[in-house]
Amino acid sequence: MEPLQLIVDALALGAVYALVALGFVLVLNGLGAVNLAHGDLVTFGGFLAVAAASWLPAWPGVAFLPLIALAMAVIGALLAGLLPIRRRGAAPEDVSLASFAVGAILAAILTVNFGTAPVAGPALLAAGDIRLLGTGVSRQSLLILGTAIVLVPAVHLFLNGTQFGRRLRAAGQDPDLAQALGIETGRMAAATLALGTILAGVAGMLLADKFTISPMFGLDLLAKSYIAVAIAGWGQVGGAATIAFLIAPLETAVSTVTVPAVADGIVYIALLMFLAFQPQGLFGPAAQRRA
């Protein structure tokens, strides 16, 4: 494949990973617990697009985007009711445990309905290449990059520039204090989960659009986001998205030389090194725990 094409595709994959990690770390900060269903929510979103395309084959993928976002928001809100978030006597580990169960359920539902073989989703607009600098570059990859470039700053603006976003962050950082200030932390947790789930769904659709998707990908996508958070520093939003973005070119580069599994090995060893020698991560923890 042409080098430029390869680079653009790697960047597009990185953009998808960044979106996945972004949703993961937002939920992490909002709930104070790890959402182990996040990877399966990504594949679920991807398969929603696959299903929608098989019902309405004439429509372009981009038309499904708002529908999938809406469906994922509903799923996220349902999830908030299902997980024992700040339930009396429930530890943060219990939230993770419940989310692990939800993830297993989602993955099994997808497997039963679609099988485990990787499939491709609908194209956002139209497949094919456009000419760029004399070589063909995938239109889908450029569109994915474009979507991510719009979404990441939009999420940043939402969290930092709107009253609702600030309440969301406050509720995540110090639930007790936020509650004392009149913020309904339960509703905020639900909103955070909805936002994270929307991001997961959109990422899943983009992944299915250019690359392929399988119910088996869930844990792998989760692991990538989780590793990105650990390397960046616990709770670092921008850092996690950046690290996740960088994993994709590494994977692409390694895959051109040897099997893709080696890239997973490298990333995991990097993680262990970080945890052993620099457990604060690259940018330090964003959320300080009180002694």
Next chain:
Amino acid sequence: MSAAIGGTNSDKPLLLATPPLVAIVCLGIYAAAHPQGARIGAMAGIYALLVIGYQFVFGRLGALSLAQGAFFGLGAFVSARLATSGLPFPVTFPLAVVLPALVAALVVGPVLRLQSYYVPLVTLGLAQILLIAVLNSGGIADVPSIQFALGAGIPRGPVFTLFVWLITGAGVLLAWSLSSTHFGRFAEVVRDNPLAAGAIGLDAGRMRLQGFVLSAAYGGAAGALHAHLTGAVTAADFGLPVMIACVAMATLGGRRNVGGGIVGTVLLVLAVDATGLPAAHQPIAYGLVVLIALRWLPDGVIGALQRRFAPPAVVVSPAPQPIPPRPAKRIAGPLLAARGITRRFGGLIAVDNISLALQPGEILGVIGPNGSGKTTLLNALSGLSPAQTGRVFLAGRDITSLPPHEVARAGLARSFQLAQLADALSTLDNVAAARAALRGAGFAAVLQRAKTETAFATARAEAMSCLDAVNLVASAATPAGSLTPADRRRLEIARALALNPLVVAFDEPAAGLDADERNELARLLKQLAARGLGLIVVEHEVAFLHGIASRLACLDAGRLIAVGPPDAVLNDPKVTAAYLGASISSGRVK
């Protein structure tokens, strides 16, 4: 409800054994009437072994490991590879147990010292790597049944099933005896409050590692038996299906109870077989079981049964027994000495080149405005965030870079701004755990169950004398979580005394106390000093300190700006300036 350490009603073994025995009898009846009965019975035994192993880390230590399925697969893979090349079971089985344990110790173990929220990550990563490795190497088919040397073996069938349950029975016995030894008892403190565990000298990281290695060994054993039973190893043995089944069985039966592991496993194995649920649908059912159990059966079936039929025995308060004194040691120089210690957080210098000395019987009050570095100083002394430069000596021994649990053992006990206690344990057992931990948290204690029992009886009696010293005897049986804030402070002091310390460091002990409680506290602190202990008391209440302190030290922006007799320090213009805000200097920490 007050849980005793160990919390297993060990005085009612028969009552505890009833639910798992009933479950096994039901399994036997079901299997006898079923054409595939032997296989179902063996499968239940294999999963029971897997689940009981998982409980060491998931239940007892409260860490959500996602690698149990991978250890199962690793055990299956190792024994299948070796068995297909002709090696007998007595060789393959031990290797299938040891190898996962080694992987657990070497790859995952070191990271377990970190915060518990990294546990799912590291274990998930390990599981994914192993899965990929197996996917790439392909599965293994035609694994023989169990073969001993010289052509003797066990064909798949009823005898195989009994053999599986023999091994599972051995695993149950080991787990059962561990739960009433130090490991089981201390695990409750580690799970409940890692800071409290460190404060009584327990190494939470080491205990997590021990639990994790054990769980991996059990997982490997279960996987090996599974490979011999099914005759094949596939990627499915490594992945999500095994993991979610294991989690569901443990959660349904009861996470912390060996009998619960058996009950949950048998219930789900029978339910899945009776409904004929296809393999692809099973994770949905298992996931739902986890969600339902989390909401309505937080302690599992076994916990619900226990609450109904066998409420935990009331902790009987033993007669107080004095703590044997620390072996006397001649100390040259001060009891505690800090020499030029500095602690930075990024660009902030929270503690800046501080030197202090503390003599026996002395109360050193530490004052300073908010954010002047008082708590950081205590954290640096007690090993929670060690000094980056400078040295700390306790009775002449360099303790600068010791972890908190070793500092506590060395003789520097501390209290926290917010009392850190194992809330589910009784007041008495919070202190008794400290006594027992000091005597030895060795893993070898598994072989000395009777000794452990007497050691704990002694620890409780000694703990009573500590409670007596702080007037908490009446609340001995109350769970620490239900104590008033003032009583929680007292309990922290009793726990510190149980360590037989040379020095006790207090972080704002008078905050939130009323006048009477303060006077009581002041009397208690003076008593401790009169016994020859050195006390460091960080406090905002200058009046409180003025009444008890031999000397005061004042911090501002991480620096020691004055130290000496209380009146001299309080009249020092630098101190007044610091408090009135004349020195709004940079470098302060939040």
